Amino acid sequence: MSFIKLSQVNKRYPDGHQVLSNVSCEVAAGEMVFLTGHSGAGKSTLLKLLAAIERPTSGSVLVGGQNLAALKPFAIPILRRNLGLVFQDHKLLFDRSVFDNAMLPLSIIGYPPKEAAKRVRAALDKVGLLSKEKALPITLSGGEQQRLCIARAVVNRPSILLADEPTGNLDAQYAEDIMQLFTTFNQVGTTVLISTHDEAVLSRYANRRLHLEQGRLVA
Ligand SMILES: Nc1ncnc2c1ncn2[C@@H]1O[C@H](COP(=O)(O)OP(=O)(O)OP(=O)(O)O)[C@@H](O)[C@H]1O
Numbered sequence: 001m002s003f004i005k006l007s008q009v010n011k012r013y014p015d016g017h018q019v020l021s022n023v024s025c026e027v028a029a030g031e032m033v034f035l036t037g038h039s040g041a042g043k044s045t046l047l048k049l050l051a052a053i054e055r056p057t058s059g060s061v062l063v064g065g066q067n068l069a070a071l072k073p074f075a076i077p078i079l080r081r082n083l084g085l086v087f088q089d090h091k092l093l094f095d096r097s098v099f100d101n102a103m104l105p106l107s108i109i110g111y112p113p114k115e116a117a118k119r120v121r122a123a124l125d126k127v128g129l130l131s132k133e134k135a136l137p138i139t140l141s142g143g144e145q146q147r148l149c150i151a152r153a154v155v156n157r158p159s160i161l162l163a164d165e166p167t168g169n170l171d172a173q174y175a176e177d178i179m180q181l182f183t184t185f186n187q188v189g190t191t192v193l194i195s196t197h198d199e200a201v202l203s204r205y206a207n208r209r210l211h212l213e214q215g216r217l218v219a
Contacts (some may be wrong), residue, residue: 037212
C-alpha cells in the first residue's frame, strides 16, 4: 500500500500564509514522480504533509492507505518506518560515525544488531561510502553528506521515498549518481517522489511531473 493521494488539501501556516490551495493528486505505488515549481511554490510543504511533519488545514492526505490528517501522534513513528526521508535540513549526527548515522533508523526500531550492520553496509556500499564508514560526517564533502542521508533514508527499506531537492548544490556528477540511486530503488518497487528545480535532472528524466504554482497544482 505505497500509494499517495491528496484530496482538496489546503495548508495555511499559523502566520496566515496560505501555502497550498485545493491540491488534489495521486502517486501510484511503484511510480517515480517529480514535484516541480518555483521557489516558495509549496513543494517542501507538500512533502512535509506526506511525512506528517506538518498537518493540512483541510483536506485529506493518504499515505499507504492512512489518512495523515487524522493520524494520532503515537502512529507517526509507525508511519515513518515505511518512509525514507531525504530532507534539506538533513540533521546528521556530527559526533557519530558515518556507520552510526546510517544505522540510526534501525537502532530506533530495535533491529537485531548483526542483521542491522549488514543492511547498513549494503546501504553505504550503494551510495559509495563503505570505505568511509568510520569517518565523522564533518570530514565528508557536501555531496558525500547528501549520499549518507540517502543511505540512512533507505536502510530500513521503506516503501515510499520522499526527497526534497536531493541534488540541490551538488555538481552534475553527484547529481547524476543520486538520480541513478533513486532510479534503482524505484526499479525494485519503491514509490519515489522527488522535489526539484534542477533543470539538468529534469531534462534527462522523463518521469511524470506534478507542478505547483503559487500553491496550486497545474497540469
Ligand atoms: N513554518 C512556516 N511558517 C510560515 N510560512 C512558511 C513555513 N514554512 C514555509 N513557509 C512559507 O511557505 C511558502 C512555501 O514554502 P515551501 O518551503 O513549501 O516552498 P518550496 O516550493 O519548497 O520552495 P523552495 O524551492 O525555495 O524550497 C514560502 O513562502 C515559505 O516562506
